[in-house]
Amino acid sequence: MLSVTHEALVELFKNRPRLAAEMLHDALGHPVPAFTEARVDASDLTEIVPSDRRADVIVVLLAGEQERxxxxxxxEVQLGVDPDKPYVWPVYVTQTRARHRCPTWLLAVTVDAEIARWCARSIDMGHPGLTLTPLVLGPAGVPVVTDAEQAKAAPEVVVLSAMAHGQSEAAEGIGVAFLAAVAGLDEERRDLYWDLVLSSLNEAARRTLEAMMKSGYEYQSEFARSYVAKGVEKGREEGRQLGLLEAKAQAVLAFLDARGLDIPAEVRERVLASIDIAELDGWVRRAAVISDARELLVPTGS
Known part of the structure; x- marks a missing residue:
């Protein structure tokens, strides 16, 4: 299942195309060229890479009357270590550069400081002098937005601030600043951003914000509802799976016990720890014929 946090961060950069340039310039201190428009480009890079590989967001900064x-x-939103990324990130950069024939930068975005350090490692391309070092926007680089006017001007930045610093002492100030930005948003963005901000803030800040709203809060956006629903259904399915595993494990042990076989602790622990339904089914059948419970764990054919 897609991570809610991953998809939420992607939405921020899609909803505010200039956010990538703003973070590069304002948060990370990298100069970007003057531009008149920031446009989200197609992120499908199927000309070179398999169809299931695509960048999270590609933003093109356009300049001049001809919008070149x-x-x-x-x-690229990164929430965990992925050994595949050092190989596909250079492809994203070179393919995008070839498509638009302009300088192309890679911006990795994460809300985890440890993952930020992993993302920042240089990628040795194997060719002399050719190395790609991703630019990384981690929690330390995301600004703490507690100013109402700044929040109004850039709602996506204050949402990003909540996601990065929502567990810090600044959480309440970030939440209150976000309140100032709500009125200027369309309904879908307003509902989605409420979900993201409230789910990111610590308990004290969330209580303060909810009190200011003078009512309880429920997830409002279709985006959030769909992912929450998927999460609930996944949890239910995992619960059903765990229940089935436990039932089969208990059946194995009950069968051995009913036959009067002594069950050593290591056998009992191994059976109860199994998460392989096929393995448990095999043990149920073997429990009917073995003369010693230890034989249960002996591989078939040994």
Whole structure:
């Protein structure tokens, strides 16, 4: 299942195309060229890579009356270590550069400090002098937004701030600043951003915000509802799976016990720890014929 946090961060950069350039310039201190428009480009890179591989967001900065590409930014949201990324990230950069024929940067975005350090490692391309070092926006680089006017001007930035710093002492100030930005948002963005901000803030800040709203809060956006629903259904399915595993494990032990066989602790622990239904089914059948419970764990054919 897609991570809610991953998809939420992707939505922020899609909803505010200039956010990537703002974070590069304002948060990370990297100069970007003057541009008149930031446009989200198609992120499907199927010309070179398999169809199931695509960048999270590709933003093209356009300049001049003819709106020529001045720079492209490949935005990759990263929430965990993925050994595949050092191989596909360079492809995203080179393919995007070839498509738009302009300088292209890679911006990795994460809300985890440890993952930020992993993302920042240089990628040795194996060719002399050719190394790609991702630019990384981690929690330390995301600004703490507690100013109402700044929140109004850039709602996505204050949402990003909540996701990065929502467990810090600044959480309440971030939440209150976000309140100032709500009125200027369309309904879908307003509902989605409420969900993201409230789910990111610590308990004290969330209580303060909910009190200011003068009512209880429920997930409102279709985006959030769909992912929450998927999460609930996944949890139910996992619960059903765990229940089935436990029932089969208990059946194995009950069969051995009913036959009067002594069950050593290591056998009992191994049976109860199994998460392989096929293995448990095999043990149920073997429990009917073995003369010693230890034989249960002996591989078939040994």
């Amino acid at each position: 590409p001045a720079m492209a930014i490949v935005v």
